[in-house]
Amino acid sequence: MIVCERKPLPAILENLAGRRRAVVAGCSECVTVCHAGGEKEVALLRDLLLLARPDLEVDTIVLTRQCDGEFLEALDALAGEADCLISMACGVGAQFLAERYPCTWVFPAVDTRFGGGARRPGVWEERCGFCGDCVLHLTGGICPIIRCSKSLLNGPCGGSQQGKCEIDEAIECAWQKIHDRLEALGRLDLLDVVLPAKDWSRARDGGPRKLVREDVAL
Amino acid sequence: MSAGRSRLECLLEQGHFAVTGEVGPPQGAGAEGIRHHTALLKGVTDGQNLTDNQTAIVRLSSIAAAVHVLAAGGEPIIQMTCRDRNRIAMQSDLLGAYSLGARNLLCLTGDHQSFGNHATARNVFDLDSVQLVKMARELADPGIFQNGDPIAAEHRPRFFVGAAENPFAEPFAFRVRRLAKKVAAGARFIQTQAIFDLPRFARWMEMVRDAGLDRNTYILGGICPAKSFGALRHMSTVPGMVVPEALLARMKGVERKKQAEEGVKIAVEAVQELRRIPGVAGVHIMAIMWEEMVPRIVEEAGLLPRPL
Structure with a gap:
């Protein structure tokens, strides 16, 4: 999974300066499994934000998958009301939101740490560097x-x-x-x-990567 | 500018027991220290290593330092690590170094940047040290860049290429296999990590001989004279270094004022011990910040005069 870790609250609040209405958007995939941006963490972040910024209006939603265009529609209505979106998914999710809502301020509430797995509850270890x-x-x-x-x-x-x-x-x-x-x-x-x-051209060094599979394309 | 072959290579080929030393380039743009240390070392050593941003601390470049060593009459051995440069920069620097007269190259992995003074830097490690040895050799023969493009025959850099090995790191059983890979990749000489645990080194050399590696590469045993008990104890904490308890106790038992003297004695004994181990082709004396002691160690070990 993609292992993420929530940013410190002051860093998140800094990004909310001047904002009045936010949506905290979680994801049901990796960040739910690693307890960084699932339902529980989304609710917790909302509460923390309201404690620190009682003037703020905060909606919440947990999307099926932020890294998949077809599941983002569920966010459209809330996004239309808000002046910023706080993604609790990995960096992929945050970017998919930014692409879908070009006129809305999107920022991450988590740091995307690495590709890894859980050794035991509360301990995640890196295993893959995505070298291709x-x-x-x-x-x-x-x-x-x-x-x-x-x-x-x-x-x-x-x-x-x-x-x-x-x-x-x-x-x-x-x-x-x-x-x-x-x-x-x-x-x-x-x-x-x-x-x-090593042939690093298949890794990040070869530029942003894209995978096209005709056999599964619609 | 030296036009011909490596002098160190010639001496080793002639069967001389080689002595190399080390010059640490400064953390500044002044070359006086390099010239001074070259003057100290050139008559008593056959080659002088120029460290490459040792322990990941920014220093004057090893190649630039080599030019100062040449100008001062020394025989530079450029150290090159894989930490800071990719294969493009490495090859470019090797062409440049050769054009400036450098003839000896030591290929290293490099200390991790977390040990140095720029811990937030990105590291490279595009190649590892085995791959660097291979690339450096192939620049000369068959005369190709890493991608396979040819280099004009008259402009091929023909370095005397070496590598390092640490008989005290682990897995112990793997160390000789890894040395074999370096030799297979083309390492013509090996400078080892500092040796304090002589029995363990002797055991390692036995494995090296069993694998026949001493016949295919020149092994120079590392000597690191310790100025004091504190210095020796510090070395014992460096990853990959082993200092036996008995040696620590010996140094501790000597009164502080005489510890430097004892350090010299320990180094001389180690050199003499290494000379007796079959397959050891020389010693590499690493006396960073204590370069003035090298002439004495070489002399007391009976290794003077050096061959011309």
Whole structure:
């Protein structure tokens, strides 16, 4: 999922300066699962805003998916009444709102942190860097691009010690994990291959990405 | 400007036990320190490493520093990390460095920027150090850029390309495999992380020999003289460095005023120990901020005079 985290309240209030009527728009997908912008968080943010700005009028809505044009229509009526929209979805959702309502001020109430998953309640970890060219079949199912602090493709740097990354003891060394897993699977031979320089053109470096699939197009 | 081959490469090929040193470029635009340290090191070492924004702190560039070293009569070894430049900038800088007379190149991953003084910087790591070694070698032979485009035969940069290895990082079993990858990628020499745990290094060298790597690359053992107990203790906390308890205790047991002397003694002993390990082709002495001690260490280790 896309893991998000709500911005501090003062940062949200700053964006509301001079605004009179807002809609707090949540999303039922990732941000609901990671407790950043679902129904509960939308209601909480509304209450916090009203406490800080009793003069403000605040409507709320939780859209099925902010990252999908067909579900945005449900917001049209409320958006027409408001002078700003506060998106509690990821950056994709906030941008879809901004595109749909060109004359309305849209801003995010969450920071889009990373592509990851929940290890246990309240703990999310990054797992995918969206590089567009998956190498997990070469690295025992552990991503060196996003889980190694230096995105190394040919083994650990000199700072790996006791299974930890040099930059923070709370971070596991991805290459230690890759090594251990390939050893357990009897595939250490994969580590002897010099992996060539990565083709980053399929990642963000190639410019904004777009995927067109004729087979599912209408 | 040196037109020919790397002097360091020639010495190693002739079978000399090599000694290299290190010059840390300054955090400013002055070259006096580089000239001063080159003067100290050039007669007692066969090559001088120029660090590349070491520990992610902005410093005068390693390539510019190499030009000052050349002018002062030294033999620069440019360090290049993967942290700050992509493959376009790296190749461009390698062409430039070669055109300025640099002949030795050490390819490194680079310390993470979170250790330095610009922790909010973006890092690059377009290539890793293994890929950088390969790219640097291929610029000379077969004479292509990373994308496969040819370089005119008379204008190919023919660096003596090396890499680093840390026998004290983990996974220990993987370190030799990774060294093998660097050698397969074309690393002609290896400078290791500072060695304090000699038995562990000897064990690592045994694995290196078993893999036959010492026959395909020149291994220079890293020596880092410690000025005091505090300095040694600090080194023991650096990620990837191992300082045995016994050595810490030895230094601690020496009265403060004499600790520097003890540091020199420990370094000299380590150099002598390394000379006895089969497959070790030289030593790399990293005495940043203590460069004036290098001539003494080299002399007391019995490594003077240096071959011409």
